[in-house]
Amino acid sequence: MKILRATAFTIKKLPRQHRIALFSTCAVVAALTLWQPTSPLPQTASGQRTSIDIPLGALDVLSNQRHQEVSVAPTEPQPLTEENSEPLGAVFDQEDPEFLAPKDELEQQLAQVTDVAHTHKVEPGETLGAVFEQYGLPQADMYRLIAVNRSIQNLRVGQQLEWSVDEDGRVKELTIQRSAKLADSFTLTAKGYQFKQLEENGELKPVVLTGRISGSFYQSARAAGLNPSQIQTLVQALQWRFDFGREARKGDRFAVTVEREFIDGKAVSQGDVKALYYLSGRREVFIMRHDDGEFYDEEGRSLNRALRRYPLAKRYRISSSFNPQRLHPITGRTSPHHGTDFATPIGTPVLAAGDGVVVKASKHSLAGNFVVIKHGREYTTRYLHLHRLLVKVGDKVTMGQRIALSGNTGRSTGPHLHYELLKKNRAVNAMKVPLPQAAPVPNPMRGRFVQNAQNERQKLLAVMPG
Structure with a gap:
């Protein structure tokens, strides 16, 4: 006891800087003594191992710096954080063919021009x-x-x-x-x-363009006078009702109304698409744009199919948010996170965010088991690090259907679901971006819309190619 009192007295006499250095050295020595890098991760009451995520790409850096850095094995489950829930080195290339929904001929034509x-x-x-x-x-x-x-x-x-x-x-x-x-x-x-x-100083006037399918829809629409942007508008508007890439047939007829700006009798703009009437055999398709910029059918019903914001049956904690500007905590470089991570236990049911077709269901060294679903022609969803797949390529799924069980596969050091939403092949924030809704024209305006739609349909029908 006398030795301890004498030691304490001696330390108290040291300059403040020396005391800080001495205490820091003691703390490091104690931590190194307790450090057990080969110890197994602790287990929760359910028997599952607690995860500690180490950014991928930082492993080599960490191994070279072990003489400088100290790590203590946790004694209780550690919450995932914004910095470590998803391995930061695993930046999934948005253009990687393994993750992209395949493009058909129509999509390839539109993408080129x-x-x-x-x-x-x-x-x-x-x-x-x-x-x-x-x-x-x-x-x-x-x-x-x-x-x-x-x-x-x-x-x-x-x-x-x-x-x-x-x-x-x-x-x-x-x-x-x-x-x-x-x-x-x-x-x-x-x-x-x-x-x-x-x-715009001119006058907007409707112009009707007509055509007949002789090759592909894209080529026939171009021959009728539609530009690529107008074709893209029609393809997107009808993505749930009529697939121009797969359902258009030789001999189909169509008429399109576009509103162009005229100055002194001369058109100065290509114009926006206002309405389309399409006849394929006995099948009739009609759509018209409302004042809100959306397209509806003749009865004012929405052409969209809704998407749900969460691909899970209940809310789970978001362990890492969408952040294309995320910085790597060690390298300081941009390490984008193109999805949303949910801290889900292994085996949690993963649900389809909307109606669609499974276009990828495979395994990847970084993503682990993953599923890609195409929703019409505008939206795609990706689900990564899955434990088990419940669907295969070509399956048609409906909103809320179980497609997989979440897991910890691939380059992942902790159980979670990595979920991505792509709009026109570009990742967007699934938790905040406006999602399509299947709402009709509001009641106060529906009567007028239906009457205008019926008149527009008759006009287009009258000029359809014979």
Whole structure:
């Protein structure tokens, strides 16, 4: 006891810096003494091992730094965190053919000749930053756009944003439709973004284009005068009702109304698609755009099929959020996380987010057992690190159907479900991005819409090719 008192007195006499150094050294020695790197992970009451996620790609760094870093085996289950729930080195290439839904001839034709246009309608309370976050657009691009014209931040409910991205994921063009006549346009050039305000000074007039299927729908529609963007609009609008890539047949007839802008009798725009009447044998397909920009059938019913936000029967804690700008905690480099991770125990039922077709059901060194489902032509969902697959390629699934059991396969160091939502082959934030809903035209406006739709249908039927 006298020795301890004497030691304590001696330490108290040391300068403060020396005392701190001495205590730090003692703590490191004690930790190294307790450190058991080969000890098994602790188990929960259910017998499952607790996971400690180490970022992939950091393993070599950690092994080289063991003489500097200290790790203590936990004595109780450790919660997954934003930094370690998903291995940070396992960045899944969004263009990896193993994960992509295969493209048919129509999709390949559209991809070759037109930039994919992404659209978003401003919701209450949304800011420009919120829109960029939902769709995984570079924050750096947003600040560059603001620097060019600060008015880009002034978004109003109902305004439509449309943009395209380049091969590097940068915003290539962005347009904000401020009103029926005015739009703000930003274009990426070699010198940076350029701003231009667009104004429609002409008169909008309907123009009807007609055609007959002689080869593919795409080629026949082009021959009738439709541009790739208009074809894409029709393909997307009817993705759940009529598949132009698989169901269009030689001899089918169609008529399309587009609204073009005219100045002094001359068309100055290609125009937006307003309505389509398509006749395939005895099958009739009619759609018309409403004031909200969405297409409906003749009775005002939605053409969409809804998607659920959560691919699970109940809410599980989100252990790692969607974050395309996520930084690797060791390297400091961007290590994107294109999905949402749910801390699910092994064996948790995984549900299809919507009606669709299974296009991938396989195993990958990083993703483990995984499933990819194509929902129409606009949306795709991915489910990774699964324990067991309950579906196979070609299966048609419905919303809420069990497709797999969650697991811990592939490059994963803890049980969880990695879930991705892709819109037009680009990852978006499944927890925040607006999802399609199968709602009809609102009751107060449905009567007028139905009457206008019936009149439009008769006009198109009258000019259909014989």
